[in-house]
Each structure stands twice: as C-alpha cells, then as structure tokens.
Amino acid sequence: MSLMLCLWPVTAPAQQQAESPADSAGQVAGGASLEQLRKLRDTLSDEAARQELVQQIDALIAVRQSEGAADGETKTDAQGLLDKASLRIEAIAGQITELAISIATLPTMASDVWRRAGDPEELFHWIDEAVRLLGLVIGALAAGWLAGRLTRRGRRAVVATAANSWLFSILAYVLHFLLALTPTAVFAALAYAALPFADMQGATRTLALLLVNSLAIVHAVSVTAHELFRPPGALPAPFRLTQENGAYLAVWLRRFAVVGVYGYFGIEALQAFGLGPAPVAVLERVLGLLVAGMAIVFVMQCRNSVADWLRKDAEPRSLRTRLARTWHYLGLLLIVLVTAVGMVGTADSFAEVAWNLLISILVIFVAGLLAQGVDTLLKRVFALSQELKRIHPLLEARANRYLPVLRKVLRGAIALIAVLALLQVWGLGGMQWLGSDAGRDFGSRLLSIALTVAVALAVWEVVTAIVEEALNRSSPDLDAAAMQRRQTLLPLAKNALRLTLIVLVVLVVFSELGINIAPLLAGAGVIGLAIGFGAQTLVQDLITGVFILLEDSVAVGDFVEVAGYAGTVESLSIRSIRLRDIEGNVHTVPFSQVATVHNMTDKFAYALVDVGVAYRENVDEVSALLKEVGEALQADETWGKDILEGIEIWGLNALSDSSVDIRVRFKVVAGRQWAVRREYLRRVKAAFDERDIEIPFPHRTLYFGVGKQGEAPPARLLLDGDDGATPEPPPADNDDEGEAERGRRKGELGGAQDSGEGVPSN
Known part of the structure; x- marks a missing residue:
C-alpha cells in the first residue's frame, strides 16, 4: 500500500495527461500530498531504497502482465471485436452530437460573419482574396481550354495515322490519350505556378489548392473514362464495348468522380475554415454512404449487361456462367463491407x-x-x-x-x-x-515443364512442316518411285518422332514433379523383356517391317501380292501392311506373315500376251501381224506414252491341245501392264477377224466304237421336226441295200473323224 502511495504521484499525472493534457497539472497537485512527495524524493536519493523500489515496480509489472494475459485468455476474439465495435459506435454517437452542436451554432457563426463583413477593411480583404482565387482558377481554365483547342488538330491527325498498322494504332492511341490529357496538365501546371504569385495566405490558399486539385482530378477522370470506354474505330478500343455501353460507363465514372472528389475536397475546405474534427468525420461518413448508394444503384442497373457479357462464349456449367447469375450479389456484399468498415472503423x-x-x-x-x-x-x-x-x-x-x-x-x-x-x-x-524458397522452387519447376513442352511442340511442328512440304513438293529430279518412298518412310519417321517426344516429355514432367523415374525406367525394361518373350510375333512383325521398309521392297501405291492377298498398298506401319484389292476389300497383313513380296509395280512392268491360233495358220504370217498391231499400239497418242520399249515377238511358245501359242511382250510403265494387255488383245481380235485368221476353240468328236470286222455301228439320230417316233429298221430281206447304207454312213463318220470336226462342246 505504501508503494502504491509512493507511485501515485508518478503514474497519476501520466494517465491524466493521456486523457486530458490541459487538466493534468491540477490533477497531479490534488492527487499527492507534500509528505508523499518528500518520501518519494528521499527514496530516489537513497541507492538501496531506489533499488528496492525498482524491484517492487518490476513485481507489479509482472503481476499486471499476468492479469492481462488471464483477461486475454478469457476474452475471445469475437468479444474483442464487439467491444471495439461498441466503442466505435459510441464515438460515432459523440461525433454526431458534436455535429448537431455545430449545426446549432450556425446562426451564431452567421451573425459573426455578418458582423465582420460590416468592417470595410475585413470586407475588402475578403473580396481581394476571392478575386485572386477566381482569377487564378479562371486563368488556369482558360489556358487549359486554349491547349485543348491547339491540340484538337493533332488528335485528328493521330486518328488518321492510326489505320496504317497495328503498331501505329497502339502508338496513336497512347499519343491521343496524352494529347487529351494535355489541357488538364496545362491547367494544373499553370495554377500551381501562379499560386505563389497570388499571395494568398491561410485558409484561402488551402481553398485554392483544394479547388485546383478537385478540378484537375475530375477532368482527368472524365478524359480517362472517355478514352478507355471509347467504341471500336480508327483507334484501338481497350474494351470491346458498344457506343451505348461505353458512354454509360463513362457517365457513371464521371458521377463518382464529381460526387467523391468534390465532396471530399469540400469537407476539407470546411475543416480549413474552422469546422471541428468530429463534424468532419460525420460528414465524411455521410459522403461515404452517398457514394455507396450510388455504387449500389450502378450495380443493379448494369447487372443484366454484365451477366450477358459473362455468359458470352461460356459453357453452361462453367464458372463464368455461375458468376453471371451471382456477380451482383457479390458486388453488393463488397460495397456493404467497405461501407461498414468506413462507418465503424x-x-x-x-x-x-x-x-x-x-x-x-x-x-x-x-x-x-x-x-x-x-x-x-x-x-x-x-x-x-x-x-x-x-x-x-x-x-x-x-x-x-x-x-x-x-x-x-x-x-x-x-x-x-x-x-x-x-x-x-x-x-x-x-x-x-x-519469393520464398517454396515459391521459387514451384516457379522453376513449372517453367521447366512449360519449356520442355514448348520445345517438344516446336520440334514436332517443325518436323511436321518439313514432312508435309516434302510430300507436297513435286520436283522434276524425283521419279515416281522416290515420291512413293517418301510417302512411305516420312510418315513412319514422323510417328516414331512423336512417340519419342511423348516419352521424353512424360519423363521430364515426372522428374520435375518429384517422381523418381529410375524405377519407372527399370520397370519399363522388365516389361519390355517380358513383352519380348511373350509377344514374339509382335517383335517379329516389327523387325521384319523395319527391314522391308529399309530395303524399299514395298511403297505406298504399289500393287503387290503378299501372304496370298493382292491389292494396292494404302499404308505401311512398323507392324503391318494395308492392302485394298480390286473389289474394294481391305486386307491388313502382319509383316510376320510376309514370306515373299510380289511387287507388280516396281519401276516398270511387262505386258505379257500369249496369242493362240489354229494349227492350219502360218505362224510367220501371224507373228508379222502381231508385230504390226503392237507397233500401231505404240504409235497411238493415248497408249504410246505407257509403252517404254517396242513389242518383242518371242515366237512359238507352245503347241496346245487345240491351238498354236505365240508369245509377245511389251515393256510398259509400272501399273499399266494390265491396261496395255487388254487394249492389245482387243486390237488383235479385230485384226484376226479382218484377215480371217482362226482363233481355235475346243472341239468334241463322237465315237461309237468299231466292230470285230472293223466296221462302225450305225448311229441313230433324232432330227429337228421329227415327231419323236422310233425309226423303223430297214427290211431284213434286202441285205445288200442295208449293207450299202451302212457303208455310206461309215464313210461319212470316218470322214468326220479324220477332219476333226464334230459337235461343238459347251
């Protein structure tokens, strides 16, 4: 207790000074007696007593700290916030009371101003200050207006230059923006430059500064709104807005600027002319409520337009679509929160x-x-x-x-x-x-992944462009075979590169994400070994395909026969060959089944023709005619370009059952042998018909047997027009006549047998 009495003269003045500095002296004098002050002086003069006092003060500080910690533990954050809010509300109530008192004193203030205006010197001083202020502002405004007139032609020239290119459009937009702000800059610069020469002091100087700042800021905001929300035209538009929407946003931005800027500087001017801090705080909160109300009206008016803009080109269940339905609620909530902080905070x-x-x-x-x-x-x-x-x-x-x-x-x-x-x-x-270690590590990994993917895509696109150019470019130095080889190998090489890039990118991404790729590589090796043993046919397909492609045995567009299937090669992979036969059927043949490749369109081909004539025809005459027909075919404008070398007459090739076969051959363009052969046979048929050369066909001879004496038995024939009755046998008593008839028939049959003629076979 004695310690508290000794400390009271020290602690009480400090507390009272914090609360009200004007009354601190009286409170100190009334809080401690002369005897207590003397005891405190004696204690501070004695070294031992002073040390003891310090220890007691430290003990008191520890006790107070423990009490404060206990109070902090028992009081929650919510209670602390509520306490602060209640204190702020009490403060606001006090400020409103002070504002009411200030309003109540307005008649007194007005009468005081009227009394002071009755003084000629005071009135002259006020008029002089007002004239200087108005002269300053009007002169600066006139200079800004003149600057706007002077820069109008320059702005038009900039708009005309903007249509040349996109780079000039951006530069023209920036230059047009700066030219539009030039009047504001001239006004502000001239006003600030002339302010020292106006010789204004005190509140009038403050009012001049506030007026110049408010005018410059409002004009700059108006120009900025006009330039930002301009419709698309010669100058680029930062926002793709219609003329109506752009004008609407510009108008509202100017409204906020006028109310906010002029209101704030007006309140500051009242404070400069003697309005107290509490009324100023209340007026600032009223201004905040007014701006908040304008913001709420603005959000509600443009909620549909913004929702339509958010829904444009958006998926039905995307974030933009959901935001389009609720964005105005979020905006209103933000406005309320900011206003609440401004009111209570x-x-x-x-x-x-x-x-x-x-x-x-x-x-x-x-x-x-x-x-x-x-x-x-x-x-x-x-x-x-x-x-x-x-x-x-x-x-x-x-x-x-x-x-x-x-x-x-x-x-x-x-x-x-x-x-x-x-x-x-x-x-x-x-x-x-x-900027932390984790952030830098995340950024470096992300950048590494992005660079890897970008390099892989760049390599892929470059190779793809080269392949496409090689496939589409026709060169006189390249023959059809070389082009076919390109069409076969380049797509395969492109696919192999794509697979390699995918594997490399995946490995790099896994490595950057912190995944150890060594077990993956080891596992891939084991899996590859297992596949090698378990899928030997697949491995055989791949190996055989590699050698077939490297040896250029087959190319896309060739007509080949492999594994019993014949057709045109449509595509080649590393594992199989794809054929389409003459009926349109598609056959996919694995390379493991390809033992022999029969390529009928590699570089060139031969049209091989066997022509059969009757045994009675002269072989030399027929050969000469075949050569004549072949030369005529080669001389034809349509068919001659398909024949590489003249006709070859190989001569008599076979003595068949009913014909003599003569073989001829043409060397033709690969793939045209069948067409040339068909045309040549058509012309040979026409020439044989013209020269009456017989093309034999199979005959059938009817044989009825021979008797023991060598005679042929009679044949019983049913001729057209008979009624189907069985012919009667010749009379038995006329043996000589019957014998003669049999001899005649035998002679006819024998002649028919010798001549080789008979009934044609079906």
Whole structure:
C-alpha cells in the first residue's frame, strides 16, 4: 500500500495527461500530498531504497502482465471485436452530437460573419482574396481550354495515322490519350505556378489548392473514362464495348468522380475554415454512404449487361456462367463491407480498406487489359499470309489447334499473377510466397515443364512442316518411285518422332514433379523383356517391317501380292501392311506373315500376251501381224506414252491341245501392264477377224466304237421336226441295200473323224 502511495504521484499525472493534457497539472497537485512527495524524493536519493523500489515496480509489472494475459485468455476474439465495435459506435454517437452542436451554432457563426463583413477593411480583404482565387482558377481554365483547342488538330491527325498498322494504332492511341490529357496538365501546371504569385495566405490558399486539385482530378477522370470506354474505330478500343455501353460507363465514372472528389475536397475546405474534427468525420461518413448508394444503384442497373457479357462464349456449367447469375450479389456484399468498415472503423482503417480496394480494382483492370492484349497478339501472330498458306496448306489447321490451348495457358498465368497480387494487396503475402524458397522452387519447376513442352511442340511442328512440304513438293529430279518412298518412310519417321517426344516429355514432367523415374525406367525394361518373350510375333512383325521398309521392297501405291492377298498398298506401319484389292476389300497383313513380296509395280512392268491360233495358220504370217498391231499400239497418242520399249515377238511358245501359242511382250510403265494387255488383245481380235485368221476353240468328236470286222455301228439320230417316233429298221430281206447304207454312213463318220470336226462342246 505504501508503494502504491509512493507511485501515485508518478503514474497519476501520466494517465491524466493521456486523457486530458490541459487538466493534468491540477490533477497531479490534488492527487499527492507534500509528505508523499518528500518520501518519494528521499527514496530516489537513497541507492538501496531506489533499488528496492525498482524491484517492487518490476513485481507489479509482472503481476499486471499476468492479469492481462488471464483477461486475454478469457476474452475471445469475437468479444474483442464487439467491444471495439461498441466503442466505435459510441464515438460515432459523440461525433454526431458534436455535429448537431455545430449545426446549432450556425446562426451564431452567421451573425459573426455578418458582423465582420460590416468592417470595410475585413470586407475588402475578403473580396481581394476571392478575386485572386477566381482569377487564378479562371486563368488556369482558360489556358487549359486554349491547349485543348491547339491540340484538337493533332488528335485528328493521330486518328488518321492510326489505320496504317497495328503498331501505329497502339502508338496513336497512347499519343491521343496524352494529347487529351494535355489541357488538364496545362491547367494544373499553370495554377500551381501562379499560386505563389497570388499571395494568398491561410485558409484561402488551402481553398485554392483544394479547388485546383478537385478540378484537375475530375477532368482527368472524365478524359480517362472517355478514352478507355471509347467504341471500336480508327483507334484501338481497350474494351470491346458498344457506343451505348461505353458512354454509360463513362457517365457513371464521371458521377463518382464529381460526387467523391468534390465532396471530399469540400469537407476539407470546411475543416480549413474552422469546422471541428468530429463534424468532419460525420460528414465524411455521410459522403461515404452517398457514394455507396450510388455504387449500389450502378450495380443493379448494369447487372443484366454484365451477366450477358459473362455468359458470352461460356459453357453452361462453367464458372463464368455461375458468376453471371451471382456477380451482383457479390458486388453488393463488397460495397456493404467497405461501407461498414468506413462507418465503424477508424479513419486509418477505412483509408487502408479503400486504398486496398482501389489497388484491387486496378489489378483486375490491368489483368483484363493484359488478357485482351494477349488475345489480340495471338490473333496477329497466328495470322498466316496467303503465300505461307500455299506453301504449308495444313499449317493453319495445326495453328488453330494450339491457339485455344495457348490462350487458356496465358490467361491462366495472368489470372495466377493477379490472384497473387490481390493476396499481397490484402496482406496475405501472395508475392512473398512467390519469393520464398517454396515459391521459387514451384516457379522453376513449372517453367521447366512449360519449356520442355514448348520445345517438344516446336520440334514436332517443325518436323511436321518439313514432312508435309516434302510430300507436297513435286520436283522434276524425283521419279515416281522416290515420291512413293517418301510417302512411305516420312510418315513412319514422323510417328516414331512423336512417340519419342511423348516419352521424353512424360519423363521430364515426372522428374520435375518429384517422381523418381529410375524405377519407372527399370520397370519399363522388365516389361519390355517380358513383352519380348511373350509377344514374339509382335517383335517379329516389327523387325521384319523395319527391314522391308529399309530395303524399299514395298511403297505406298504399289500393287503387290503378299501372304496370298493382292491389292494396292494404302499404308505401311512398323507392324503391318494395308492392302485394298480390286473389289474394294481391305486386307491388313502382319509383316510376320510376309514370306515373299510380289511387287507388280516396281519401276516398270511387262505386258505379257500369249496369242493362240489354229494349227492350219502360218505362224510367220501371224507373228508379222502381231508385230504390226503392237507397233500401231505404240504409235497411238493415248497408249504410246505407257509403252517404254517396242513389242518383242518371242515366237512359238507352245503347241496346245487345240491351238498354236505365240508369245509377245511389251515393256510398259509400272501399273499399266494390265491396261496395255487388254487394249492389245482387243486390237488383235479385230485384226484376226479382218484377215480371217482362226482363233481355235475346243472341239468334241463322237465315237461309237468299231466292230470285230472293223466296221462302225450305225448311229441313230433324232432330227429337228421329227415327231419323236422310233425309226423303223430297214427290211431284213434286202441285205445288200442295208449293207450299202451302212457303208455310206461309215464313210461319212470316218470322214468326220479324220477332219476333226464334230459337235461343238459347251
């Protein structure tokens, strides 16, 4: 207790000074007696007593700290916030009371002003200050107006130059923006330059500064709104808005600027002319409520337009579609929260929240501009000229495949950076995490993966372009065989490269993600060994296919016979060959089943023709006629280009059962042997008909046997027109006549047998 009495003269004045500095002296004098002060002086003069006092003070500090910690443990954060809120509400009530008192004193203040205006010197001083202020502002405004008139022609020239190219359009937009801000800059510069010469002091100088700042800020905001929300035209539009929507946004931005800026500087002017801090705080909160009400009206008016913009080109269940239905609720909630912080919080907290909100809007705005700039840049980069389209016909289709993916990747990167920036603005340390060890490690891994994928895609596209150019380019130095070899090997090489790139990219991505790829490689080796033993046919297919392709035994477009199937080769893989026969059937033959390749269209071919004539014909005459027909075929304009060498008469090739076969041959273009053979046979048939050369066909001789004396038995024939009755035998008593008849018939049959004629076979 004695210690508390000794400390009271020291602690009480400090507490009272913190509460009310004006009354601290009286409170100290009344709080401690003269005897207590003397005891405190004696204690501080004695070294031992002073040390003891210090120890007692330390003990008291420890006790108070433990009591404060106990109070902090028992009081929750919510209770602390409620206590702070209640204190702020009490403070606001006190400020409103002070504002009411200030309003009540307005008549007194007005009468005082009227009394002072009755003084001629005071009135003259006020008029002089007002004239200087108005002269300063009007002169600066006139200079700004003149600057606007002088820069109008320059702005028109900039608009006319903007149509030359996209680079000139961007530069013209920036220059037009700066020229539009020139009157504001001239007004502000001239006003600040003339302010020292105006010789204004005190509140009048403060009012002049506030008026110049408010006019410059409002005009700059109006110009910025007009330039940002301009409709598309000669100058590029940062936002693709219609003229109506752009004018609507510009009008609302000017409204916010007029109310907010003029209201704030007006309150500051009242404070400069003697309005107390409490009424100023109340007026600032009223201004905040007014701006919040305007913001609510703005959100509700444009909710449908923004929802339609968000739904444009969006999936039905995407985030943009859901945001389109609820964005205005989020906006209203944000407005209410910011207003609540401004009403209940301190001025510093409201300023911090307002500043963070302004920076957040700026970050979102810059992110939107960057996303739109990325879209424009990608469209210009991926735009191909007609010459490039002609050289690479499929390049545009491939570029259009990557364009949506690249747009999403770049937009995602911009969104990620914007989110980190917003977290940093609101004190959550987004950029700090990015600069930490974990953030740098994540960024380096992500960058490594992106570079790997980009390099792989670049290599793939370059190789694909080279392959397509090689397949589409026709060169006089290359024959058909070389072109077929290209069409066969280049697609296979491209597929092999694609598989290799996929494997490498997957391994690099796994390695960057922290996955140990050594077990994967070992497992792949074991799996490959197991596949080698378990799928020997597949391995045989691959090995045989490699050798067939390297030896160039088969090419796409060849007509071949493999494994009992004949047809045109449509495609070759590393494992099988794909054929389409003359009936349109497709046969896929594994290379393991290919023992022999019968290629009928490799480099050249022979049209081999065997022509059969009757035994009675002269072989030399027939050979001469065949040569004549072959020379005529070679001399034909249509068929001569298919014949590489003249006809070869090989001569008598076979003595068949009913014909003599003469073989001829043409050397023709590969694949044309069948057509040449058919045309040659057609012409040979016409020539044989013209020369009456017999083309034999099979005959059949009827043999009825021979008797013991060598005579042939009679044949009983049924002729057309008979009624089907059985012919009667000759009379038995006329043996000589019957014998003569039998001899005559025998002679006829014998003659028919010798001549080789008879009934044609079917």
